[in-house]
Amino acid sequence: MNPLISIIVPVYKAETTLRRCVDSLLQQSYQNVEIVLVDDGSPDGSPAICDEYSRREHCVRTIHLQNGGVSNARNYGMRYSTGDYLCFVDSDDYVDSDYIQNFISGLLPATDLVFQGINEVHSDGTIIRKIPKETRYCYHEILDGISDINKHSMFGYVCNKLYRRSIIVDKALTFKTYISISEDRIFALQYMAYVNEMQVVAKSSYYYILKTTGLTLRQRSYEEIKVAADENLQAALALIQKRRSECFLKDTKRMYVMSATGYLLSLFYEKCSIAYRCRAIGLFRSQYMEWLPYYAPVSTDQRMLYKALRCNAVICVFLMQVYIFIKKMKHGKIA
Secondary structure (H helix, E strand, C coil): CCCCEEEEEEECCCCCCHHHHHHHHHCCCCCCEEEEEEEECCCCCHHHHHHHHHHHCCCEEEEEECCCCHHHHHHHHHHHCCCCEEEECCCCCEECCCHHHHHHHCCCCCCCEEECCEEEECCCCCEEEECCCCEEECHHHHHHHHHHHHCCCCCCCCCCEEEEHHHHHHCCCCCCCCCCCCHHHHHHHHHHCCCCCEEECCCCCEEEECCCCHHHCCCCCHHHHHHHHHHHHHHHHHHHHHCCCHHHHHHHHHHHHHHHHHHHHHCCCCCCCHHHHHHHHHHHHHHHHHHHHHCCCCCHHHHHHHHHCCCCHHHHHHHHHHHHHHHHHHCCCCC
């Protein structure tokens, strides 16, 4: 097999990292690739760098857009790519020379999705390699395969997957542009509904730079996190309706509760009324309290929330408000 692989790279404010990223893609040992740079209306020097590579390298194409967010950029990249398969690379990350070859090594004519591992690059330079077990999953094993991959906390990444482009086109799959959290995982879950065979390769050649500024670390709102969590849940439940898997069902509940602790905690860090907080807590307690044991709290905030949720909504809100107030007092954040 010698399929054409489209590598889609959304670009926004990436002038300091873009050359490293594109150079690493140009050095691939597997060379039947097209690199689609999608300039998302970047206000810095990134558009000029994209055009420079397009003029110089025959395999590089550039699309210029008005700013619409990373999901919109990826959607345009998918629309205008021409490969048999496609993958995604972020413009502040980079890859080893065998990144695409790793995917190719797991590709058979019936394979609809190939996974590989990922290397997390921390701010102190530490690199944590996450390498999954090499396994091939057929149709009825797909959801179990997702759960196996999720043991390494890798399923949600967009950059460790090779997708069959014809499925994306035929099923009109797109990234949701109104979500900026876990949109990668939602897209992957929707794609999984059409996967008949999946291959996991025990390799990792993608270097994911853990973000320390900007969108990744800003305080998210209750509504923002909840919409993303609910969309993820619905995508997962739709899969479960098609293919039963107890492992995946448990994993879905665990992932939802993990996300829910995020949106419930955000209630007490943003300005909103007591009534609003009580309604939100009451809604969670009425629908998902039985799922709480599937996820173990890992922070002091989460542990306090878990204790408070055992009470009714009003008492829960009171306890959490007192806890947050004391916490802010200790950190000198209350004048």
